[in-house]
Amino acid sequence: MATTTALPLQIFVLISILLSNSITAAVRGGSSSNSQETPPPPFQEHAYPSSLFGPILAKLGFHGFSAGAPSIFNATTWSGPTTIFAPSDSSLLGCRSCSVPLFLREHTVPGLFPLHYLRTLPFGTKIETLSPGRCITITFFNASQVYVGGVKITRPDLYNDGLVTVHGLQGFMSHLSPYSCEVERMTSLSFPHTPPASPFLMRMMLKDTMHRLTISGYGVVALALRVKYPDLLNLHSMTVFALDDVAIFSGAGFNYVTHFRFHIVPNRLLMATDLESYLTGTLLPTMEHGQKLVVTTDGRAGVSKSAIGINYVKIKSPDLMYNLKIVVHGLYVPFPHIHRTVAEDLSQVGGSGDAPRIL
Incomplete structure (x- = not known):
């Protein structure tokens, strides 16, 4: 034996x-x-019914995003921990030409990113979203203010049950650029200290x-x-x-x-x-x-x-x-x-x- x-x-x-x-x-x-x-440490499987994202967002007051939740989460194979950067309804209405399902995909990232962790990231860190080839950029004004794609997180950690984290955003919104993961192609300026896109x-x-x-x-x-x-x-x-x-x-x-x-x-x-x-x-x-x-x-x-x-x-x-x-x-x-x-x-x-x- x-x-x-x-x-x-x-x-x-x-x-x-x-x-x-x-x-x-x-x-x-x-x-x-x-x-x-x-x-990485051993992966723990976290299955989260996609049907619950809509009610969670609606309960938090993000009715625009909640309406697009079924289509976005039915279209992705990812069912693990998720972070949603949700704009207020007034911010979403400011972009009348925006597609809400695409917008939701562009502001949803795999993994949990509570505010305290976002503050530890280097300035300019890029996190790829559920929209392939689209990245959000994390920046800071000072130690307390965190920005996602240039839009301020005004209501951090609104929801966190260990599987889903939701942050509230307020400001002018627009779709991410197809070059959002490649800073060199977005601008002619040189940023020698900008970190590469993080492979989150x-x-x-x-x-x-x-x-x-x-x-x-x-x-x-x-x-x-x-x-x-x-x-x-x-x-x-x-x-x-x-x-x-x-x-x-x-x-x-x-x-x-x-x-x-x-x-x-x-x-x-x-x-x-x-x-x-x-x-x-x-x-x-x-x-x-x-x-x-x-x-x-x-x-x-x-x-x-x-x-x-x-x-x-x-x-x-x-x-x-x-x-x-x-x-x-x-x-x-x-x-x-x-x-x-x-x-x-x-x-x-x-x-x-x-x-x-x-x-």
Whole structure:
């Protein structure tokens, strides 16, 4: 019995060591700020019925936002802790051309940000909202006055039940710029001390993904994401191809773990419908330097999503889990490496031209 118990523990230790070595090699040229990121604590699942957001906002007097709550929260996959920066009804009426559901999305961020925590953030910190590519900027007039996108928080911490925090805003409101996360593109002035956009949203999405993988039988992949956390934090999005724990402990674990980066497509949120639309021979970038995945069976001729092949491996569980930033697809076995000449031949079969299509 002792030997049986010790074997899985030894495998987990081996996986941790291999992943740590892989990460060290991968981030040798990375920024020091990334390497100093601390992995997050274990994620605690907090499910909050979206139907309650409207009544909460209405009870606090934000009738404009409460009317748009059903559409915004039905449209997002995020159900964890949330902070809402709610303008007064008079402020909302000042922007008659504004879309209330979009406005609500642009002023809602994943995570809890009570006033005392907002005051600890560096001046100019950007927090990505539930509207992809839109960030609110936190600034201060003095130690007591906090501004969100240039609008003062006049009624801080109106509501906080540990899952939802609501702050009241008063002032001129407008939609966020599509460049709100990129200060360099918003102005010709130079701000050398302005901090980069804070990856709060990716941090929350990684915690969400690790938790859901752990309870779904993909604990080793969750561990791999946790170890690679500093390397993943600054990605805009990612697609992960995962093996479940049974497959890993049945013999495929060593190859999958040592080439874990080969199973991540960075800065691409590729749902099953996206993969289904790619022609045979399409190349997908990976986090393993110089290595790409190739679509070997596309979605033409009515092929089902589970029959889509990448590097000759069929997808076992398409869209296994996904959120705002990450999608995970389940595999039967790890991806083998394919020579580039094979990819070029496949592109001819797929009718994509003389060279493979690279995303």
